[in-house]
Amino acid sequence: MELSPEERAILGGARGEAPRRALEYQVKVGDFWGAKRFVPVTNVHMMGDIEVMGDGGLQWLKEHAALGARCAVGTTTNARCIDFAHCERLGQDAGEVAKERELIACLRRMDVVTTDTCINYQTVYQPHLGEHVAWGDTGTVIYANSVFGARSNFESGPAALAAAITGRTPEYGFHLDEHRRGSFAVELRARLDDLADWGAVGKLVGEPHQSYTAVPVFHGFHRTPTADELKHLGAALASYGSMGMFHFVGETPEAPSLEAALGGRAPAERMVITDADLERAYGGYRLGDGDARLVVFSGPQQSLLEMKQLAALFAGRRVQAGASCIVTTNGAVLAQSRALGYAASLEAAGVTILEGVCFYILQNLTPMRLANRWTNMVSNSAKIVNIIGAHRFNTILRRTRDCVDIACTGVLK
Amino acid sequence: MNLAVARAYGEVVEGEAVVSEEGFSPRYDLDRWSGIITKPGHNLEGTSLKDKICFFPTAKGGIAAGWAFYDIKWKKIAPKAFIFGVTNPVMVQGAVFAGITITEGWTPHPREVLATGDWVRVDPAARRVEVLRRRP
Numbered sequence: 091m092e093l094s095p096e097e098r099a100i101l102g103g104a105r106g107e108a109p110r111r112a113l114e115y116q117v118k119v120g121d122f123w124g125a126k127r128f129v130p131v132t133n134v135h136m137m138g139d140i141e142v143m144g145d146g147g148l149q150w151l152k153e154h155a156a157l158g159a160r161c162a163v164g165t166t167t168n169a170r171c172i173d174f175a176h177c178e179r180l181g182q183d184a185g186e187v188a189k190e191r192e193l194i195a196c197l198r199r200m201d202v203v204t205t206d207t208c209i210n211y212q213t214v215y216q217p218h219l220g221e222h223v224a225w226g227d228t229g230t231v232i233y234a235n236s237v238f239g240a241r242s243n244f245e246s247g248p249a250a251l252a253a254a255i256t257g258r259t260p261e262y263g264f265h266l267d268e269h270r271r272g273s274f275a276v277e278l279r280a281r282l283d284d285l286a287d288w289g290a291v292g293k294l295v296g297e298p299h300q301s302y303t304a305v306p307v308f309h310g311f312h313r314t315p316t317a318d319e320l321k322h323l324g325a326a327l328a329s330y331g332s333m334g335m336f337h338f339v340g341e342t343p344e345a346p347s348l349e350a351a352l353g354g355r356a357p358a359e360r361m362v363i364t365d366a367d368l369e370r371a372y373g374g375y376r377l378g379d380g381d382a383r384l385v386v387f388s389g390p391q392q393s394l395l396e397m398k399q400l401a402a403l404f405a406g407r408r409v410q411a412g413a414s415c416i417v418t419t420n421g422a423v424l425a426q427s428r429a430l431g432y433a434a435s436l437e438a439a440g441v442t443i444l445e446g447v448c449f450y451i452l453q454n455l456t457p458m459r460l461a462n463r464w465t466n467m468v469s470n471s472a473k474i475v476n477i478i479g480a481h482r483f484n485t486i487l488r489r490t491r492d493c494v495d496i497a498c499t500g501v502l503k
Numbered sequence: 504m505n506l507a508v509a510r511a512y513g514e515v516v517e518g519e520a521v522v523s524e525e526g527f528s529p530r531y532d533l534d535r536w537s538g539i540i541t542k543p544g545h546n547l548e549g550t551s552l553k554d555k556i557c558f559f560p561t562a563k564g565g566i567a568a569g570w571a572f573y574d575i576k577w578k579k580i581a582p583k584a585f586i587f588g589v590t591n592p593v594m595v596q597g598a599v600f601a602g603i604t605i606t607e608g609w610t611p612h613p614r615e616v617l618a619t620g621d622w623v624r625v626d627p628a629a630r631r632v633e634v635l636r637r638r639p
Contacts, residue, residue, distance in 0.1 A: 118599045122512050123592070143570040144535075146577025168566070226566035226593070246569020249596035263592060300526050300561040302591035332526075332562050332591050451567075477531045477565065479542035 091120045091260065092127050100256065108159035112252035119249060120260025128258040129241075129265055133217060134165040135210050135225040136250035138197060140190045141171035141453045143247065148189055151196045154251075161201040162257035165250075166215065168227050169208045169391060169418070169448040170194075176444055181461060182454045190453070202254070206446030207420035208390045211238070212317065214422075219343050222265060224253035228328035229321070229390050229473065231264075235335040237320055239343035241265045244302070244334055263302070264334050270344060271353030272307035272337050274299070276361045279310065280368055284489040285396070288319045289472025290371045291363055292326020293487075302332050306361075307351040309339040318393055325390050326472040371487070375475075377502055378484040381466040383410075385497035387490075388418035388449035389474030394426050400441075401432035403494040409440035414462065415497040418444045439498075450478045459483060468496050504616050504634040508586065509608025511627035512595065516583040516604050517635065518556045520621045522613050523547050526561035527585075529571040529597075538580030552582045556623050556632075558613045560588040572597035584625045586613070586632060606632070 093101070100113045116128070140148060172182055172190045194204055205214055210225075211233045217223050217240035224245040225231045234240040243263040245253060253259040263269050276295055282288055295306050306327065315323070315338065327333045337345035345351035387400060397419060409415045417436060419427070424445050427433040433443055452458065459481055467483040469475055470493045475485040488496065496502055525546035529535065532542040538553040562568075572594075575581040584604035585594065598605035604625055609632075617623060620638030625631075 115600065118512060119592070119596050122510055122595050122599070122605075124510075137566050137570070142530075142567045142574070144574035144577060146573055147570045150573070226569070228566055228593075243592045244566055246566050246593045246596045246600075248569045248573070248600040249592070250569075300563065301589050302562070303589075329563075329565070334591075477528075479531050479545075480533055480535075482541060482543060484543070 091117055091125055097128060106158055108154050108157040109255050112255040116252050116256060116260055120262065123260065123262035125260035125262040127261050129222045129261045130258050131222050131224045131253055132163055133215050133223045134161065134163055134250050134254040135168060135230055136165060136202070136254065137168040137226050137247040138193065138251070139170035139451065140186050140193050141451050143193065148193055151193060155196040155199045159200050159255050161254040163254060164215070165202045165254040166205040166210050167197065167202060169451065170206050170446055171451045171453040173444040173447045176442070180452065181458055186453050205420065208448055209321070209393060209420060212321070212393050213420060222259070224250050224259045226250050228334070229325035231334050232324035232328045232336065233321060235264050236324060236337065236342050269303060270305065270335060271355065272305045272351040272357070274304065274306055274359040274361065275348065275352070275357040276306050276308050276363060277310040278308055278363050280363050280365045282319070284470070285318055285322045286470040286472065286487055286489045287368055288322040289326040290368050290487060292323050293330045293472045293476070294363055294367055294371055295361065296327045296329065296331025296333060299331050302334055304331060304333055305335045305337065306333070307337040307339065307345060307348060307357070309348050314341060318396055321390055322471065329473040329476045375486040376484060377486065378466050380502050381464065382468065382496050382500045382502040383413040384464045384467050385413070385415045385493050386449045386467055386469045386474060387471070387493070388416065388469070389471045389477065391448060392417055392419040392423065394423050397423060397427045397432045399490065401435040403491060404436055404439035404441060407439055407494070407498045409497050410500040413497060413500060415441045416444060416449055417441055418447050418449055421445055450474050456481045466502065468493055468502065506613060506616055506632040507610045508606035508630050508632060511606040511630055512599055513584065513602070513604030513627050515624065515626050516556065517622065517624045518554055518583040520558060520617055520619055520623045521547065521550060521552065521555045522558040522617065522619045524560065526563045527557070527559040528563035528565045528568065529575065530565045530567040531563055535571055535575055538575060553580045555582045556584045556586060556625060557582045558586045562587060562590045562594045566593055568593045568597040569600060572601035572603055576601040576603060586625065
């Protein structure tokens with residue numbers, strides 16, 4: 091990589107040992123991808139919690155905090171693995187809870203703003219067209235690239251933290267025009283009335299095109315999609331397809347037309363998604379032993395409008411005895427949901443609201459599954475249905491209203 | 504009997520090959536306490552990746568690989584190398600951070616020159632994977 095005088099000085103230790111190590115690491119990653127230079131970033135969003143970092147990661151973090159590592163730009167955190175208000179009830183390990191507190195303290199010493207959210211793009215920071223950022227998780231990245239027209243690669247925890255410390259990231263992938271052009275076209279002929287439908291589209295498009303460099307261009311849809319719909323679409327594309335960007339003709343900033351989104355090239359493939367495709371997708375989930383005692387609204391965390399919708403759907407109903415219905419959101423949304431009465435409605439129905447976490451990264455999830463004898467997990471999130479597999483749940487995607495019915499009746503269909 | 508790779512990072516390593524027809528995520532597919540693929544229905548379900556040279560056609564998801572690779576290396580259950588057909592930045596960021604050898608892009612497809620159980624050597628600087636001996 092070609093380094094600026096300032097970057098050479100950082101590598102020489104002019105800004106201290108932590109920036110030196112961070113930049114050295116970034117150069118190795120940049121070299122792998124053939125990056126020619128660094129680009130400055132204005133914002134960083136990082137994943138860092140004890141469940142994913144483990145003892146080794148925590149030790150590394152403590153060492154870097156002690157070295158005086160500090161964020162050079164605004165840096166926020168992704169959803170974490172422990173909700174301190176519910177950890178005992180969830181049976182989370184007290185030792186790990188203590189480590190999580192230690193980890194948060196380390197991040198704060200480094201000037202990280204611990205927002206604990208995977209919907210930063212809905213509640214914290216909205217980058218503008220062409221703005222370079224360094225974000226993770228994948229759902230945040232695909233939303234930044236696609237809906238805002240900002241520029242980010244998938245930045246894992248250590249890579250995002252390195253970007254936070256140096257204020258820059260290697261210029262490759264979605265920072266470059268050439269990787270942002272659409273590669274195949276997807277005509278949406280389906281109604282797509284529910285958030286789960288949008289996740290299902292992400293599954294149908296992402297699964298057969300698993301590639302970070304594949305960029306689908308959606309077109310032909312009959313109305314303007316909402317922010318929450320694009321959130322579920324993006325999260326599922328990133329999850330099933332490892333994709334970091336999509337275009338939506340007439341809706342996203344780099345897709346004024348199909349031709350423009352494709353960069354003047356012919357699409358490598360043309361797909362059509364119909365209502366029948368969606369029904370086949372829903373029909374493809376095995377119901378296992380019929381267990382309907384776990385319904386989850388999470389991955390991504392719920393927006394305020396999703397909380398409002400859930401509160402309305404659960405009004406006057408009650409989660410069946412012996413079942414668990416779990417909703418996750420961030421602190422800001424929960425505070426507003428409490429003020430507006432949505433949280434009270436959900437809790438009156440027996441729904442558990444977890445703050446600052448995502449269900450699939452909860453510490454101790456496998457023991458939790460075993461202790462509760464859960465076999466199935468039902469959700470309206472195609473992303474979480476896909477990613478929770480290592481914990482050996484049989485997962486079932488259903489529309490939002492159907493999920494609420496399942497939670498309240500115990501009947502899985 | 505060689506495989507050429509397009510991009511590579513890490514030390515020269517040797518080990519037993521595990522060849523998957525399905526993509527990989529350390530978060531979606533792997534039990535990060537045992538090093539065994541536990542996702543129901545995964546092509547390698549029940550297989551330990553510890554000390555293996557792992558061939559995956561694609562990467563799945565997920566930001567968590569960055570810390571997860573370091574975590575499994577710390578727990579001494581990490582593979583020796585990841586050989587991807589197509590990967591994503593997270594896998595590379597994670598492998599570099601953890602000091603695990605990683606490559607992307609292959610010619611020819613691994614299934615044409617090697618199989619699970621073969622003993623292979625990965626030389627990142629030479630952009631090469633070499634089959635040293637066949638599975639007994």
